[in-house]
Amino acid sequence: MAFRADLLLKWRKEHSLTQGRAGQMVGVCQTFWRSMETGAKQPSIDTLLLITKVTGIPLDELLENPTPPPPRREREEASQTAAANRPETKSAA
Numbered sequence: 001m002a003f004r005a006d007l008l009l010k011w012r013k014e015h016s017l018t019q020g021r022a023g024q025m026v027g028v029c030q031t032f033w034r035s036m037e038t039g040a041k042q043p044s045i046d047t048l049l050l051i052t053k054v055t056g057i058p059l060d061e062l063l064e065n066p067t068p069p070p071p072r073r074e075r076e077e078a079s080q081t082a083a084a085n086r087p088e089t090k091s092a093a
Contacts (some may be wrong), residue, residue, distance in 0.1 A: 003048075004064050005039040009054045012037070026050045 012022045027050055028043075035041035037085030043051065052059050 002064055003036075003039070003042050004062050005037055006057075007057050007062060008033070008051070009037045011057060025054050 008022075012019065015022075017025075018030075019033045019037065020030035026033070026047065028036075028047060034039065048059060048062060051057065052062065052089055075087045
């Protein structure tokens with residue numbers, strides 16, 4: 001899943017907050033907040049939960065999956081096809 005750093009920046013700008021103040025509200029330092037906004041660092045699950053509580057941004061939006069995985073059946077079929085097409089290796093006797 002991809003962390004939506006852009007939502008942090010948007011929220012902070014909408015509320016006219018500095019990175020330091022936004023970080024303070026969530027319990028992280030300004031440097032870490034900046035790193036999250038730029039996508040350089042990913043927040044822990046605990047920090048994500050604090051971000052959702054403070055910002056009101058739903059967790060599923062913060063962790064948007066840009067390309068959802070295929071349904072289980074499709075994954076299994078793709079795995080079987082790949083295995084069937086894999087060249088067999090012969091062991092030297």
